[in-house]
Amino acid sequence: MEADTSRTEEYLESIYKLQQEQHPVSTSRLAEHLKLSAPSVSEMVKKLTGKGLVFQSERGVCLTDEGKSLAKKVIRRHRLSERLLTDILGFNWDEVHDEACRLEHAISPEMEDHIAKSLGNPRTCPHGHPIPDKDGKLAKEKLKPLSELKAREKGIIVNVFEEDPKMLKYLASLGLIPDVCVKVEEVAPFGGPLIVCVAGARYALGREVASKIKVK
């Protein structure tokens, strides 16, 4: 039962996020996401294994139940922080990720409760991702990336799997934010762009970008 540091939290958070895209998380992806060298991550993963927070399968790192639970606590604090920053402090959605990534380690359970209460127990972060509740329960919906819609199909944006401020700013400038209805007008062949219609306007969106936007 060793003390848990903010670095531990940061690793677990990253592993949790990455495993949503691809299940066992490779050391190299983790290192890239955390902007650390591979050996640093390799070493830390060993320590996390020792603490019973992760285990290493054939193809990569997996969270244990305890690790998953801690990760969700961190993610709850992260997403509540983001909401605090946008809804109360007037930040834009593209400015909150890094800020929240620091705040999440400085927030006590009491502050977490106060934020949740003040915000009226929000269900999602500004990017549309669900906020785990106190028991770690996470609402999961069946979503598909916008890039998989066919021509003339419509969808409502649920979330945006992206943390790069520039990309987020760009998406917001097109009105591609949660709860907005998008219609795919055309899909260019050979992995080409999508022509989408948002609030009456038409835009060409690269596949890569469109794959980050999850719709229902």
Add this chain to the structure above:
Amino acid sequence: MEADTSRTEEYLESIYKLQQEQHPVSTSRLAEHLKLSAPSVSEMVKKLTGKGLVFQSERGVCLTDEGKSLAKKVIRRHRLSERLLTDILGFNWDEVHDEACRLEHAISPEMEDHIAKSLGNPRTCPHGHPIPDKDGKLAKEKLKPLSELKAREKGIIVNVFEEDPKMLKYLASLGLIPDVCVKVEEVAPFGGPLIVCVAGARYALGREVASKIKVK
């Protein structure tokens, strides 16, 4: 121009606060306030000296101009955090110190600005201490401890120099909070208690406690 860590900030903050009570700050007082061993503090002070943030005089540690400036930035973030916690998130004044002491290191200049703006540029923290402005300017008033008032003298509480939650809770329960008018009814001799009148009620207050309450 080395990177500045949260520990550096914490030391400078403590030194700044302690020097207000007694100018050059002794290693032992600093160690006690930071809840660290004397050798740890001794060592860290040497490092801070190397960074040009403090210097050691005959009787103790003093902040350089750069150290003072950094300390005031930390204190600004601390006090703005406290205000955020009480005014927006609904904390009581006795619950915010430790929380703010962690938040202050996780807040960017942008967040600092957003908090200040959202709160309407508050001039003081919930305990009545002035919030340094962006340029480090600090409003200073001539105050005296409540314990120095004579019988039948009145004062308005400006601030409470105390961070212990229990004490703060006690003071709030008596209504001894900033902007409240207190009248000293009697002063018991030989360092005995003061009988004070607050909002029509009468209380006996120890000298020690009364010395923490600054009035004008």
Add this chain to the structure above:
DNA sequence: CATTAAAGTTAGGTATACCTAATAAAAAAT
């Protein structure tokens, strides 16, 4: 199948910030 490339780990090292035990210096008390 052999070679090359990618991914992961070991080895050895650094910086930061803490600790206890021992020692030195300064202040207070006798």
Add this chain to the structure above:
DNA sequence: ATTTTTTATTAGGTATACCTAACTTTAATG
């Protein structure tokens, strides 16, 4: 003026979390 006490520092050590360079293992490719 000694002795005692307090205060400060040095010495030696630990934990955490990072690094580069070198090596090993695994996967991909000709």
